Amino acid sequence: MRRHKAMIIMFLLLLAPLAGLSVWAYYLETQIDAIPRFEMTLDRPDRPAAPGGKAQTFLFVGVDSAQAGGSFRNTMQQVEWPIGSFRSDVIMVVHLAADRRHVQVVSLPRDSWVPIPGHGHGKINAAFSLGGPELLARTVEDVTGAYVDHVVVIDYAGFEEVSRIVDGVPVYLARPESLAGRMHPEGWNDLRGREALDYVRQRYDLPGGDFERVHRQQDFLRGLLERLGDVAPRDPVTGTRLAGQLSRLVAVDADLTTGTIRSLAWDLRHLQGEDVRFFTAPTSGLGREGAASVVRLDTAATRELFRDIRKGTFRKWEHEQDLQAARDEDALP
Numbered sequence: 245m246r247r248h249k250a251m252i253i254m255f256l257l258l259l260a261p262l263a264g265l266s267v268w269a270y271y272l273e274t275q276i277d278a279i280p281r282f283e284m285t286l287d288r289p290d291r292p293a294a295p296g297g298k299a300q301t302f303l304f305v306g307v308d309s310a311q312a313g314g315s316f317r318n319t320m321q322q323v324e325w326p327i328g329s330f331r332s333d334v335i336m337v338v339h340l341a342a343d344r345r346h347v348q349v350v351s352l353p354r355d356s357w358v359p360i361p362g363h364g365h366g367k368i369n370a371a372f373s374l375g376g377p378e379l380l381a382r383t384v385e386d387v388t389g390a391y392v393d394h395v396v397v398i399d400y401a402g403f404e405e406v407s408r409i410v411d412g413v414p415v416y417l418a419r420p421e422s423l424a425g426r427m428h429p430e431g432w433n434d435l436r437g438r439e440a441l442d443y444v445r446q447r448y449d450l451p452g453g454d455f456e457r458v459h460r461q462q463d464f465l466r467g468l469l470e471r472l473g474d475v476a477p478r479d480p481v482t483g484t485r486l487a488g489q490l491s492r493l494v495a496v497d498a499d500l501t502t503g504t505i506r507s508l509a510w511d512l513r514h515l516q517g518e519d520v521r522f523f524t525a526p527t528s529g530l531g532r533e534g535a536a537s538v539v540r541l542d543t544a545a546t547r548e549l550f551r552d553i554r555k556g557t558f559r560k561w562e563h564e565q566d567l568q569a570a571r572d573e574d575a576l577p
Contacts, residue, residue, distance in 0.1 A: 277502050280320045280495040284378045292391045295554050297342035300393040303381050306334025310401035320495035325376035332372035334461050339553050344511040348553045350523045351458045357538040358387050389547040394500045400444050402493040407440035409485050410471040415463050458524055
């Protein structure tokens with residue numbers, strides 16, 4: 245339960261680093277103000293309709309600036325997106341219910357073969373490389389039927405330092421694995437520094453392919469947020485270091501102002517761990533497009549999942565997730 249309860253502070257820690265801890269209010273306010281912001285225009289005639297009330301949907305995108313060889317902050321603030329920058333390794337759609345008491349997180353496999361507006365079909369993570377947050381958000385809206393209110397981009401390369409600050413991120417390894425040149429046993433391991441980054445970056449030699457990559461990303465975030473929740477509130481010095489580091493790892497759309505983030509943090513204060521649900525978009529297995537291995541996203545089922553999330557009738561999908569996992573495993577070569 246502690247691992248799931250830690251996820252309720254996802255927004256506090258990734259949108260507004262430690263914003264709920266008023267002892268550092270002034271310092272944290274300056275850190276939030278310093279977060280890079282990018283312009284984004286999603287309005288178009290065929291855009292999905294916005295839900296009524298206060299319900300909001302966030303698109304979380306994880307990139308790896310170290311492997312891309314570019315400056316995260318500089319790239320995210322470019323007026324015109326530099327084509328070829330940063331494919332998105334992590335794509336999560338986070339729906340915040342109007343009552344602010346329920347959150348649903350849906351992961352979209354990065355290798356999902358989808359139509360990308362203006363670019364034909366391609367892997368969904370290519371949309372970010374071709375057109376940045378705006379093109380990826382449009383692609384996600386078209387595929388899921390969800391209205392995206394805000395986009396949050398996270399630089400995974402910086403988690404190397406974050407994992408050191410919190411003295412390791414707990415993850416469960418299903419099998420012995422070599423990370424940063426050191427063999428780690430099956431079971432629970434505290435990963436720090438390059439080990440943590442290698443775990444997040446792993447793209448090859450995963451028996452479950454893209455499906456397993458999604459689970460690893462979710463597990464790493466759970467472990468990181470658990471450790472953040474344990475360390476930050478009782479250690480002001482570490483909390484201050486984390487606030488500075490995390491603010492350098494995040495970029496948000498220009499409409500996500502400091503005031504909006506502060507208000508959001510306040511709205512989420514009553515969330516309980518059991519009110520956060522995790523899903524992976526429905527798929528029909530793996531396939532090939534030319535030389536590339538791709539994930540076949542079940543678009544109709546994915547859109548149905550998001551419709552049910554908007555209506556609050558998503559409970560049936562929790563059982564479906566277990567069936568989906570079995571189908572994904574059977575589809576592996």
